Amino acid sequence: MDFDLSEEQRLLKESIERLLSDSYDFDQRKKYLREKGGWSSAIWNRLAEQGLLALPFAEHDGGFGAGAVETMIVMEAFGRALVAEPFLPTVVVGGGFLRHGGSAAQKAAHIPSIIDGSNTFAFAQLEKNSRYDLYDVTTSAKKKGGGWVISGEKFVVINGESANTLIVTARTKAKQRDKAGIGVFLVPANAKGISKKYYPTQDGLRAADITFTGVEVGNDAAVDDPENGLPLIERVVDEARAALCAEAVGLMDESLKATIEYLKTRKQFGVPIGSFQSLQHRAADMFVALEQAKSMSMFATMAAGFDDASQRSEAVAAAKVQIGRSATFIGQQSIQLHGGIGMTMEAKIGHCFKRLTMIEKTLGDADCHLRRISESGGLL
Template sequence: MDFKLTEEQQMLQETAARLVRDAYGFEQREAFCQRETGFSAEFWQQLAELGLTSVPFAEQYGGFAGGGVETLLIMTELGRGLCLEPYLPSVIHAGGLIEQLGSEAQKEALLPRVAAGELQLAVALEEAQSHYQLHDVLTRAEAVEGGWRLNGRKSVVIAGHSAGLILVSARTDGQQHDESGISLFLIDPKSDGVRSRSFPTMDGRKACELYLEDAFVSGAALLGEVGQALPALRYQQGRAVAAQCAEAVGSMEAACTFTLDYLKTRQQFGQVIGKFQALQHRMVDMRIELDQATSMAMLAACVADQPDSVERSRALAAAKFIIVRAARFIADQGIQLHGGIGLTWEYMLSHHAKHLLMVARQFGDDDHHLQAFSALLDVA
């Protein structure tokens, strides 16, 4: 297979890398964390001005019709800089759901604004009891005159505190674990009956708990057909997993670089510790895990936009499993090789380690994806 990037892809990668390198130093990131939104509106606008927020969308909605490889290139650089901006939940995940489920009127009204960085979205699919199962939904939507009335609670809505619209899954029919009867709605977080409680996540980002108490939405807020949203939710979460894998690879690359630089400069017993063979072997193990993770992220990027199939689902589950294991290993070994400084708030490695542990939980942990992979083998 030919893994060479096209000239356009190389330019995209260089643009993203230069932007992150010039605008996202460690001190700047710490300042962005303290803002009410938890990220930099100026950096978000820079992403939009350079066209990076429009890459995945079709040209008719102001995009560049980019695919999984283009997403990989952008997400790897954002991961390398530990960027806090909600590119994955807004552009990849929520944008993909609207592009797949939305009517033409909804897509024309929303996607150009998302592509231009004018509208930030969030996705609220998880609930306290769901444990990565998208069909485990207790939030209910009842048909009323003129629209729908929603009641329920959504957990850990990444960037939901600052979103202009939140995509919420709710049950319009059936029981808690039924795979049919799940619909998707566009919710204005400032509307009556909607409240949230925001909180920082362990890796510096912000999320919220979303509470729906007789929240009314019009019929135009429904995305797709009533009760038929689950296949799209699973498909677009697969695209989000592929993007997250790329982001994790960027973070792991940075963690390996920090660790190698430390081994080359830290002295003990009159010489740099990088000369000790035991530490060299551990550094090699980190690089081996990184290379495996990079290969799996590339595989995930290549299948992310393919039609839904057992092969696609199996490849994405394998990629997430391998990358979660590699992320944990690199985070642990990086801290071990640094010693105490690796855990300090003032040192960037500790933030990469926290982010990698966050990756290991979002969209399913390694046990979840190993089980999914095994079930898909039985299907094959």
Template structure:
């Protein structure tokens, strides 16, 4: 039993943290999200050059053979800096879909370009009516000769505004909510019939609704197996949960540390407000929320690779419930303990608050995952 990082992992952690500290301060981030595109392609290339985009992928496709632990190290540091570049959508969601289910050709042609920073991906699984249910898929893929014709609309696609290629869940058979009959397709965002309605999210990143109007793709666009896309999608989303939990942990920790520093310097009634016991206990509660969430983050990263699928699902749901609750708690406390300045756009605390609020609903709310956990039984 060992919970320390290896030497290599420590090097990665130090490098990403150093990057955030030196090259991604709050002002830099604000400029990036105020720009037309909403992220910085130069920084993305830098991530590729540093090897971070390939950190969790197999060596055969140009990755570094790491695991979810490495992904989470990067994501936690990104959470500390509220990085908006599309690591989650391109590497964790799109990249893992190809790494777990892609054909050799897809891996060589697309995943390799993800690792080199030349292709951006998005995973389009949600629809207007589906909420958190991955199996509720109306978008259809109809077989016509040797082609599949896709029709439908995917909503709130992370990184959808930037993606060169979108992995879409579509129904090839079965009823609207059946787990059986879902297939994942790799679709070029510039293909005929694809329209991308891009918009901003609360944290300044860009997302999109992606409409598919008679989009024609070949069988070579299928990621994973025909009709069997649900299991793959669920696995990819569980990896996404783990990564996003790590990112939330980084944001929670930053919000906590900044709040701790603030109460030591902010004076009222002639003393630092951190000298009041009522404030001290609230900081201790935040500290405990962060450390317990860190334990949960380690748990899910270690269990993702389990051969027991139920164990993996339970781990992901448990982490989402626990870290979701504690993320919301830390975000609210950070704002409250900062007082008036905490509710302003000017201070970074409000931006951590926004980011953590979004986290709570991503990939399923606390209530959704509490039910999923309970339904998975022993």
């Protein structure tokens, strides 16, 4: 199987890396995090101008018809640069729901504004006791006339502070943990009855806890089948997990490069500490962990397009297990090898470790996905 990038994919990789090297070094990132919402609207507009926000959408919707490989390329580059802009919740998740389940009217209403950068999304899915179970939903959506009334609470909604549109999972029938009776709704972030509590997350991003109190939306707010939305949710979330795997690979690659450079320049007893054999062995182990993560990230990227839901889910879960293990190992070793400076806010390596830790916990940690693989009977 040929894993080389096509000419168009190589050009995409070079263009995004050139953009980030020019405008997204570590010091600039600190400034962007202090802007409203925790990210730079100027950078977001540049991403739009370069066509990155249009990548996964079909050509007849104004996009480029790109696939999971192009998303992987972008997310790896974003990982290396610690990009904070809401590409994942807007383009990958929001765009995923529109591409796979949106009506023609919903696509026409939302996709152009995603592509031009004027509309960002947030995925309001996590609840107080739901853990990583996508079907554990207590937020309700009840029919009222020609629309719906949504009530409930969602927590740790990334980009919830500044998103224009919320993607809300809500129960339309059945009990809390039933897999049937779950719908997906597009809700304006400024709708009456919505209240938010904002806060920073450990990796420097911004999140919000959102309360919905009798929020009324039209019938056209429901994406696909409002009584059987779980398959759509699982498909989009698997694509998001694959994208997170790619971002983690970029972060791990950057962490390893920074650690190797530090080992070459930091001196002790008059010699670079990289000359110590035990530290060389640690760096070699980090390299092996990175290569394992790269392979599984590619596997997840290919699997994200599987039509068979069980095959897709198992493959992405396996990738998330390896990504979580590699991220933990490389992150911990990079901090250890940097010593005390790795724990400071001034050092980029510590921020890479924080982001890796958050990715490991997002949409299921390694233990969660290992359990899912075990319960399904394994990959073989």
